[in-house]
Amino acid sequence: MPKSAIELPHRFTPRPYQQPVVTAFLRDGVKRGVCVWHRRAGKDKTFINIMAAKMAERVGSYFYYFPTAAMGRKILWEGMDGAGMKFLDHFPQDFIRKASHTEMKFEAVNGSIFRIIGTDRLDVVGTNPVGCIFSETSLQNPLGWEYVRPILAENGGWALFNGTPRGKNWFHDLTRMAEKNPDWFCQVLTVDDTGAIPPEAIEDERRMGMPEEMVRQEFYCDFTAATPGAIYAQLMESARREGRIGSVPQDGGLPVWTFWDLGAPVNTAVWSVQFLGREIRVLACDTGADWTTGRRVAEMMARNWAYAGHILPHDGAARQKGGLTYAEELEKAGLRNVITLPVAKDRRAGINRLRSMLPSMCFDEARCKTGIAALEAYHLEYDARRKMYKDEPRHDWSSHACDALRYLAEAAACGAVKVGGMEQPSRVISPIEGLGDVWAGGRRRAHYISALD
Structure with a gap:
């Protein structure tokens, strides 16, 4: 596929705080990254555009992981942003050769494969991907990453993780490792860093009953806040x-x-x-x-x-x-x-x-x-x-x-x-x-x- 035929990313201009991860993966060749971004910071909109551009660069299989397939269907396959644009519309129609709604999968005109997968079903984690995105990582089965990590190491593939904290779980450990590893991109963004959500909107969430621990996690990316609804976390x-x-x-x-x-x-x-x-x-x-x-x-x-x-x-x-x-x-x-x-x-x-x-x-x-x-x-x-x-x-x-x-x-x-x-x-x-x-x-x-x- 000629590079000039289809422009990717498509219909996407990153916000200033989103630009660093886009630059790291699409210009600087970084292959591992973690983004701990607050709620409604545009995580999946940014990441789907990174994946689209990567699919045009290298032919291969690309998997977008969610904690469950149902979540992937709701958020990404059928989801849209605040302006009403479907996330999948960031893939131009001319870029898609054929698609399967049932499998949440499509084949691009250059032969690349895109698929949404839930890590709750490890039997469908997939084989030999060259690019992977893990969304809502703190809720994911860590075995999903354990399965694909050696594959990416062998084929030179890349992986990106996004999410908000849910206590000191494996996403916390991954983030702390990435902060110290010069080969990894790592970015932690709270509402104070982005200004994307006004303080009065957060106060509205509090007044409507959102637990303070969840406020700390969702908007201020606080790994130390007690996990709301946790059953064994504090004991562990x-x-x-x-x-x-x-x-x-x-x-x-x-x-x-x-x-x-x-x-x-x-x-x-x-x-x-x-x-x-x-x-x-x-x-x-x-x-x-x-x-x-x-x-x-x-x-x-x-x-x-x-x-x-x-x-x-x-x-x-x-x-x-x-x-x-x-x-x-x-x-x-x-x-x-x-x-x-x-x-x-x-x-x-x-x-x-x-x-x-x-x-x-x-x-x-x-x-x-x-x-x-x-x-x-x-x-x-x-x-x-x-x-x-x-x-x-x-x-x-x-x-x-x-x-x-x-x-x-x-x-x-x-x-x-x-x-x-x-x-x-x-x-x-x-x-x-x-x-x-x-x-x-x-x-x-x-x-x-x-x-x-």
């Missing part, structure tokens, strides 16, 4: 402050228990835990791996840990297409003492139990990296229309790991395990109806759970 911050996140070696003299949340292979989360009295040593959180059941068990066995048992949620006893339950599949693959919990009647009670246990936990930072990020990100959803938080946590990428660790608390509450030594329950109280049979300890039996005394 205490764990960091108290030195309970670091190196946690596996103790060969203690058995290892695992706690699972089941889903598609990449969404299945498994925590490995040891108990010493009231101390809970969290050794690993395995999630985001596209493994078969056999491969997953083989990876577990390769650690040479002495497993005492494996705790699954109630759906571990559901029959699958092949006729076996997932618990039976794990037993068939080589695990022993696979225990399926009853249906949790009250998620909030389980969350509160886990909150009470977190101060007794220490986490291996390397092996639990994604799980720790999930615990920091897990939050109640804010209803902007009603100016209040919903009763249930937001279901997103962080839910799987957080549910899996919650089953530790559920297992302790119903007596399936005991924190002090983790003995098997010795007294059968009542059968769990509707679960059918499970495999446990190599023999088929009806599954019962004991209650705590």
